[in-house]
Amino acid sequence: MELWYTENQNDDLRFSCRVTRTLHVEKTPFQHLAVLETPCFGRVLVLDGIVQTTVWDEFMYHEMIAHVPLNTHPRPEKVLIIGGGDGGTAREVVRHPKVKSAVMVEIDERVIAVSRQYLPELSQGLDDPKLELRIEDGIEYVTKHPGEYDVILIDSPDPIGPAKGLFGRQFYEGVAAALKEDGLFVAQTESPLFNADLIAEIYRNLREIFPIVRLYLTYVPTYPGGMWSFTLASKKYDPLEVKPEDIPPLSYRYYNAEIHRAAFALPQFLQEILRRA
Amino acid sequence: MELWYTENQNDDLRFSCRVTRTLHVEKTPFQHLAVLETPCFGRVLVLDGIVQTTVWDEFMYHEMIAHVPLNTHPRPEKVLIIGGGDGGTAREVVRHPKVKSAVMVEIDERVIAVSRQYLPELSQGLDDPKLELRIEDGIEYVTKHPGEYDVILIDSPDPIGPAKGLFGRQFYEGVAAALKEDGLFVAQTESPLFNADLIAEIYRNLREIFPIVRLYLTYVPTYPGGMWSFTLASKKYDPLEVKPEDIPPLSYRYYNAEIHRAAFALPQFLQEILRRA
Incomplete structure (x- = not known):
């Protein structure tokens, strides 16, 4: 199985990276929150479908x-x-x-x-x-x-x-x-x-x-x-x-x-x- | 119909942008050559599946x-x-x-x-x-x-x-x-x-x-x-x-x-x- 994270940076532009594992997903009172394990960037924090930060950069x-x-x-x-x-x-x-x-x-x-x-x-x-x-x-x-x-x-x-x-x-x-x-x-x-x-x-x-x-x-x-x-x-x-x-x-x-x-x-x-x- | 250009930046990372029109595609004696019209970047020159330059940047x-x-x-x-x-x-x-x-x-x-x-x-x-x-x-x-x-x-x-x-x-x-x-x-x-x-x-x-x-x-x-x-x-x-x-x-x-x-x-x-x- 291939797992990919895809972010719509705008209507016409997407960025995708392979996901090794979904470590955490939840809906908090304020936003959607996820942590993904990826081969490119290590662990990635995603809020409301947008990368906030990665261990890599x-x-x-x-x-x-x-x-x-x-x-x-x-x-x-x-x-x-x-x-x-x-x-x-x-x-x-x-x-x-x-x-x-x-x-x-x-x-x-x-x-x-x-x-x-x-x-x-x-x-x-x-x-x-x-x-x-x-x-x-x-x-x-x-x-x-x-x-x-x-x-x-x-x-x-x-x-x-x-x-x-x-x-x-x-x-x-x-x-x-x-x-x-x-x-x-x-x-x-x-x-x-x-x-x-x-x-x-x-x-x-x-x-x-x-x-x-x-x-x-x-x-x-x-x-x-x-x-x-x-x-x-x-x-x-x-x-x-x-x-x-x-x-x-x-x-x-x-x-x-x-x-x-x-x-x-x-x-x-x-x-x-x-x-x- | 939706048309997208996707570039595999490496095995685990992809970049995609919507394509309005394929203006030109050919195989030259040296490489694969394409020009795409895109809403994000205007016209894009692609050689061997890699963006070389765009009118936008x-x-x-x-x-x-x-x-x-x-x-x-x-x-x-x-x-x-x-x-x-x-x-x-x-x-x-x-x-x-x-x-x-x-x-x-x-x-x-x-x-x-x-x-x-x-x-x-x-x-x-x-x-x-x-x-x-x-x-x-x-x-x-x-x-x-x-x-x-x-x-x-x-x-x-x-x-x-x-x-x-x-x-x-x-x-x-x-x-x-x-x-x-x-x-x-x-x-x-x-x-x-x-x-x-x-x-x-x-x-x-x-x-x-x-x-x-x-x-x-x-x-x-x-x-x-x-x-x-x-x-x-x-x-x-x-x-x-x-x-x-x-x-x-x-x-x-x-x-x-x-x-x-x-x-x-x-x-x-x-x-x-x-x-x-």
Whole structure:
């Protein structure tokens, strides 16, 4: 018997990988959740029919969502993670030497439980004593914690279902209020190739709230097109002013001082999208 | 009726896109050749069942294979293109203001003819008076033209079938001999994710022939994993010493001065592959 996972990236585009075994499938109160074992990518976490992360390429996404903002802030002591139920972002945050405490707010406790069971490479950071886990709505959480955080990371799925509000202007105003007066935040902001309008809208909204807004890119081979964007918005510190000596010598697989800088070099077509935003 | 193109990227991984119309299919003396009309990518050129280029994302590949080496050389007056039958690389070469003449050596004249007919966006450069087209084997051509070229571009398909020799040490020695004493060349060198051994072997071979060897990356969404590599080998000029003012102000869609520099920033895992090479 041949078993294949097929993802409809849009109506006209599909991505399929062979499946060795279906490790877990359930319908949580928030979404459809599955973990597959595959020969190409190792274990794969799928939410609502979309690959969230794979053991094979998760390091590219998780190192880039965490270390770029953490190293932009000179004292990233108190960190908030919204979403990120698989634990990959938390793993990167807690190993940063300057981070003293982190709160992770995930709406769906089943993602955490399943990740603990099947994805230990990602979920290992969830038991770190620096980390406090809270099962609640991130949108509500930020409104109740004004002025508390140095760095906030928004590690959300695509802007459909429960994550839709995490891409809206009102949420970003809440995030700005939850940051200290020199705080900064980053959000995963989808594909520049397939979601250019969304990226432009987010950029426009954030430019009205924060003095410094910069987009950066990373390769994520299992996401549509392989090119993925993050948007960093900051009250004071500029990610382009980070020096190689500001970067702690951790063992990285993707990130390094040159990549930190290079990630902000945008292709001409994307510069033009932002110029028109 | 639904029509889909499916590419087996490897035994366990497939990529499919809807097809509106099959514009052309033939078996040439060298390979299977097709042009498909698709809603996602516009027209797609397929050789031996592998996407070579699409009207949607070809600019990323063609601007990066051409302008990075051309701008690294202070006088890229005489240029040789090996392969590149679709015409996209030639289009970028002939519009560079410092290029005085270019020779393009393609082994399969059917690729050129079909590209002229169905892919005018790519093949438009093939009629430029600066360009001389030759239908012959690039491997033989270089051995007959010692010391002639400033810049050589190897725009080949994957290293199977007629293109296999274009990735070998003997060919690279021929290329070195065909370059002037301050010449440089670039080759497309496949995916760092799926072809790391090949990249390491090419790097090792070129380091024994050229004093300067550097890998750089670009996004190509329709290639496996979306991350693609080029290897630049040079007798004298270093691509990292190019200054923004060295770059002619053409209208680019991907390339610009920041991208030129950023493309050479390699993820940690790839730096380690090259260090062990």
